[in-house]
Amino acid sequence: xxxxxxxxxxxxxxxxxxxxxxxxxxxxxxxxxxxxxxxxxxxxxxxxxxxxxxxxxxxxxxxxxxxxxxxxxxxxxxxxxxxxxxxxxxxxxxxxxxxxxxxxxxxxxxxxxxxxxxxxxxxxxxxxxxxxxxxxxxxxxxxxxxxxxxxxxxxxxxxxxxxxxxxxxxxxxxxxxxxxxxxxxxxxxxxxxxxxxxxxxxxxxxxxxxxxxxxxxxxxxxxxxxxxxxxxxxxxxxxxxxxxxxxxxxxxxxxxxxxxxxxxxxxxxxxxxxxxxxxxxxxxxxxxxxxxxxxxxxxxxxxxxxxxxxxxxxxxxxxxxxxxxxxxxxxxxxxxxxxxxxxxxx
Amino acid sequence: xxxxxxxxxxxxxxxxxxxxxxxxxxxxxxxxxxxxxxxxxxxxxxxxxxxxxxxxxxxxxxxxxxxxxxxxxxxxxxxxxxxxxxxxxxxxxxxxxxxxxxxxxxxxxxxxxxxxxxxxxxxxxxxxxxx
Numbered sequence: 091x092x093x094x095x096x097x098x099x100x101x102x103x104x105x106x107x108x109x110x111x112x113x114x115x116x117x118x119x120x121x122x123x124x125x126x127x128x129x130x131x132x133x134x135x136x137x138x139x140x141x142x143x144x145x146x147x148x149x150x151x152x153x154x155x156x157x158x159x160x161x162x163x164x165x166x167x168x169x170x171x172x173x174x175x176x177x178x179x180x181x182x183x184x185x186x187x188x189x190x191x192x193x194x195x196x197x198x199x200x201x202x203x204x205x206x207x208x209x210x211x212x213x214x215x216x217x218x219x220x221x222x223x224x225x226x227x228x229x230x231x232x233x234x235x236x237x238x239x240x241x242x243x244x245x246x247x248x249x250x251x252x253x254x255x256x257x258x259x260x261x262x263x264x265x266x267x268x269x270x271x272x273x274x275x276x277x278x279x280x281x282x283x284x285x286x287x288x289x290x291x292x293x294x295x296x297x298x299x300x301x302x303x304x305x306x307x308x309x310x311x312x313x314x315x316x317x318x319x320x321x322x323x324x325x326x327x328x329x330x331x332x333x334x335x336x337x338x339x340x341x342x343x344x345x346x347x348x349x350x351x352x353x354x355x356x357x358x359x360x361x362x363x364x365x366x367x368x369x370x371x372x373x374x375x376x377x378x379x380x381x382x383x384x385x386x387x388x389x390x391x392x393x394x395x396x397x398x399x400x401x402x403x404x405x406x407x408x409x410x411x412x413x414x415x416x417x418x419x420x421x422x423x424x425x426x427x428x429x430x431x432x433x434x435x436x
Numbered sequence: 437x438x439x440x441x442x443x444x445x446x447x448x449x450x451x452x453x454x455x456x457x458x459x460x461x462x463x464x465x466x467x468x469x470x471x472x473x474x475x476x477x478x479x480x481x482x483x484x485x486x487x488x489x490x491x492x493x494x495x496x497x498x499x500x501x502x503x504x505x506x507x508x509x510x511x512x513x514x515x516x517x518x519x520x521x522x523x524x525x526x527x528x529x530x531x532x533x534x535x536x537x538x539x540x541x542x543x544x545x546x547x548x549x550x551x552x553x554x555x556x557x558x559x560x561x562x563x564x565x566x567x
Contacts, residue, residue: 157499164498172508176515186549188558190504196559264563
């Protein structure tokens with residue numbers, strides 16, 4: 091009897107405490123809540139819901155962009171007529187026209203740039219909340235090295251891009267707009283070269299960031315993935331070989347545990363993908379529509395004969411393109427990393 | 437534009453009369469030219485009013501500020517007046533008067549454009565502050 095009691099006590103003290111762990115993706119930000127589907131198990135259905143919800147907001151954005159572009163077109167027609175009426179002051183009229191068009195476009199451009207900055211901030215914040223969950227889920231599935239590498243890479247790129255965007259690229263975009271107005275007023279080749287160089291710096295910087303991130307994540311993913319798979323295989327063999335009688339059962343049980351962790355990780359991943367798209371879709375469409383409408387307006391200004399104003403409008407459109415590229419780069423980095431986390435140890 | 441041909445013909449006749457008058461008295465010739473110019477400009481006003489109305493309708497359709505349009509129209513009007521007065525000055529041989537008028541017109545146009553330029557300046561300042 092005494093021995094049995096001692097045995098029970100020894101078993102009680104040796105037993106390790108076990109807790110069930112859940113990996114749940116963080117709630118989507120308030121701006122993305124409108125577009126987030128209630129059911130997030132199916133990626134295809136979720137995407138369809140988001141696209142349908144975003145399409146409903148398309149008309150007001152289109153209307154807003156159309157109003158802005160109509161004003162620019164009306165201004166161009168007016169200037170073309172007045173220039174023909176008073177040939178002596180053609181240059182002054184064009185300069186004043188550029189000033190008026192800038193005043194008209196700057197208001198909407200500024201609000202869209204700020205919208206872009208807000209989206210970048212939201213994406214960065216959401217990434218900071220989602221990535222630790224995905225990392226823990228991937229580590230629970232056995233990919234300890236890969237999860238660490240993926241987390242650190244994405245977090246570094248995420249932080250760098252968010253910081254560089256708000257402190258360097260956005261001011262550069264404003265400088266680009268000012269340069270565009272100056273180039274419209276003063277038709278100097280040097281100024282045009284500086285302006286196009288600024289534009290190229292921003293575009294190439296974003297492209298390089300995406301290439302480096304994709305390249306780095308591919309290489310490190312392959313290397314650390316192989317290491318984790320080898321470690322996992324070795325652990326399973328050790329358990330089944332070292333523990334007598336129940337080694338095989340324990341090995342199979344650990345397999346079931348890993349699969350369960352994988353299921354939870356994928357659910358969190360799908361929610362994360364949908365959340366990122368829900369955050370991005372509305373601003374992306376708004377800025378995209380403005381971008382396209384400005385391109386059409388610039389073409390119309392060219393046909394009316396106000397080339398300088400067309401060039402200014404084209405630059406505003408390019409700026410919208412840069413903001414689109416910024417949002418796309420940030421969201422693609424997040425989406426790639428989520429997909430890498432989901433692929434993980436499979 | 438029913439009286440366009442009549443006015444054109446009248447101007448040609450006036451040109452002929454001016455040539456004849458200038459042989460006798462250059463002062464009378466100049467006075468005659470100024471009178472004709474004023475009369476023709478007053479006739480043109482009839483056609484300018486519908487044009488201005490159209491510009492305002494265009495601005496309204498395009499949601500352009502009426503203040504901006506008023507500035508542009510005033511500048512165009514000043515330019516047209518300068519073209520008439522400057523040419524009269526040149527015809528009478530007063531190049532310096534035409535130059536002074538040009539400087540005065542340019543300065544006046546810039547003075548008229550000050551509200552626009554101020555708006556632009558405040559926009560740039562607010563953008564720079566936001567950055």
